[in-house]
Amino acid sequence: MPPRRGRTRHNGHGGRVGDVPQAWLGGWFDPELEDLFRQDPALQRTAHMVRSARPEADPDPDFRSRLRRSLMAEAQRTGAARRRRWFFGPTHLAWGGVGVGLAAAAATVLALFTGQQPDHLTVEALSNVSAQHSVSPNDVITVSFNQPMDQAAVVAGLHVQPATNVETAWRGNDLLITPVHHLAGNTPYTVTIDRAHARTAGGTVARAAIQISFGTAPSSTRTITPEPPGLTIQNVGAIAADASVLFARDGSLVVTSAAPPAGTDSTPQASAGAGAGATPSLSASASPGAASASATDTVAYPASGAAPVVLGASASAAAFSPEGEVLAMAVPQPAGGSALVLTSATGTTSSTLTRSTSEITSLAWSTNQSIVFATSSGTIRSVDLTGVSRTLSEQTSAASIQLSPGARYAYLAPQSGSLGGQLLTIGSAKLETLAGSATGVAFSADDSTVAWIDQSGPRSLLRSESPGTGAPVAVAPLDLGASLSGVALNPNGSQVAYVERTAGGAPETVVAQLPSGAAVATGPGASALAFSPDGRSLALAGTGGAALRAPIPGAAQLIAGGLPGAARTALQAFVDAQVSGDTSVLTSLSTDAAGAAAGTPSGLTRGYVVSAAANPDGTVTANAELIVDPTAAHPEPSKLDETLTLGRGPDGTSYLITSLVTDGLHDESPGPHVLGVSTAVEHGVVVVRVTFDSDLDQTTIPGSIRVALTAGGAIDAPVTYNADTRTATVRLDGSPGGPISVLVAQTLRDVDGQVLASAFTTRVSL
């Protein structure tokens, strides 16, 4: 390093070095040292010598940039919790009266101006969203200046990336930027005011452009999508309080407790014992052990609208056999305990299979020949159709036990007042805590998915996961802040139904997709919910004592070869874990060969699954995108595209990531990007939806978005565009006749004229 002589430099504390620069021994003078060594000129000269010889320190610019990036990544990774606390803190409400009401959320954006008046030497611009990563898509972006600006110039220099139509307004020195169609969810944004346009009312121009970087939270579906359609409710009959509902294979709706319909026969008598055989055999002989005639019965309301049928006495639990021919019911006995009664789906024959001295609280068919039941004493037992019974597990500490439909799992509810029940894998006795759960978990009919309400935080959260993986995903409820209850899953875990109640509002039933939480339909509140075996209808135990049923509008048919709900859930949980850096979850959701932890960069801000498709061999191929939000130091978002392959786990129901291929983090190209591709069969029509992050130039959509057979061959189908959701919809008239792919060409442009960032193609599953 060359020596420095007589060089002055800013000391960083309010003035030039020494405050009183004087010509002394080559240009440097420190009055404190001069005073200190006033009596010793030799030491004065030594001081000057040392000062003059101080090492030149010219840091490597690359090092400076690298360190900054590392610090920003660390700050963003560790700052979220602090930021949340600060968000509500009073400290920053004081500044200058700017952004009142929004200042609590204000982070810094700074533009320095050269001005003549000392008070206006620095112009500060603060935004309510800057450097935040979970901005509500509904938020208005506020940029608050500390002095009057040239309003027309500032607005003229305003740009939003991804391209977004905005409306602007001024409130004093605050610029209010309102997106016309809301912001896209889970998306990094950069708002820029060009340097040349960032000027004060007095004409002073900024030294640099104003740039605000932030990211949005995953969409709240109510605010982003049009209001979901209402369920078309059909009142099918009466139901007692606390009764449950279930569907028979033929579509009849069964309620486990209801007043006997007028004009029906009383409870059929059940025989003692049941014969062995491939299917349960039932007789019509009398059984003294069956429940006595009661005020309520188990009643079936036929789908045809025919007269209701009494299937037996009121039951504490009931389940149809896998083939749907036989209904097993747990009938409480007057002297205590339960009788496990089998009845035909038509209710014409009945028999008692076994009895339990403790009340049976849950039952499920593990096979067509075997029933598993749980009792109030904490015993889980199986009994086959010959009456041979054995104890599978004793869980005496559980407040109650709920079995999964396939009897692979049992939910062990915590004692009243506690949270965090456990999921027991019955075969292996493995236990897993379902965070924040109390009562009322739900399983899909194929046991591939479990959903529950996490009540551990200030807000109820809906969570779902592949049982046993320990990797739940959070499902955004329709209304954040609502209390949730009555969760039910459709047969393959691709949809969930729940009841939400907002403060002061009426309860509402919501049917939503998993794991996105996107609402499919809403309806009146209910005390219990159940999906039909084909997933196309919902049964509701209405709060007014009525059993209700409703077709689910737009419900996807459960098509063989479709994308299983368990795969969707595993995918989302895996991408979530990549973003959070949870290596234990990455490991539990992937095979060793996938190298998931090593293949995932650190410092990610967000990620999402773009598309997924089932393969003929049972595996699933998916595309996901991982993003690092822009910062002041790095104004472009960084992204990483990855292709994931999923295969069935050892248990045969869950999915694991078996391979992961990424292209490495790189700057995101400008222009619109595809956020996601989804498919559904609605009223017999295959519907493909492609969602973008940018407001599109609608004139460029025709011809730019196409659907084709994966094997080759274009499919001629009209494309419509919903500007509010930035979604293009392709409706295929008739079956495509094979796997299909979605293609988006770079002829597509956004409202700013930018072309699609890169040509897009993906294969999709129905």
Next chain:
Amino acid sequence: MTLPRAYEDRLVERAKTDAEAFGELYDHYFGQIYRFVYSRLRDQSAAEDVTSDVFFKALRAIGRYRSSGHPFSAWLYQISVNAINDHYRSKRPVSSLDGAIGVADTSRAVVDRVVDQVEAERVWSAIDTLPPQQRTAMTLKLGEDLKLAQIGEIMGKSEGAVKLLIHRGMIGVRQRLGVTVTVQEEA
């Protein structure tokens, strides 16, 4: 560019929860801290390591920072002093007393000799051989031009104690450079 004090205070508060604000502090103070660290270590690689350490420590601790009326830089310098001491504890100094004084040439005026890069190295190597507190005080004063009061805040000492350290340090440098001085030793 100097940050107005009120602005700096607000910026520091924001930096407790806002990465961008911390980035702005970094942008402003990086040069100063790097220079100080380099002045003490005079090795680019080591200076980069220690500077990184300083800012990461600052980032992790800024939530606990409370303004004591002194500039924010005083706090950063405190961290830097500790980080440099940690560095020295983990690695012996590369300069020795012998190396610092081995080529002393009293036939030339010392002031004239500092035009030579080697001489500059030799002068600051002499500072390296001082006791740690003298070394720190000398570096902050002669390397960073800080006020005695600021140095006292950084080192947790009174202004008078800082004067004493600098005085003793200057005598030590003078001796190590081979120039004999006669001074009254402080108590």
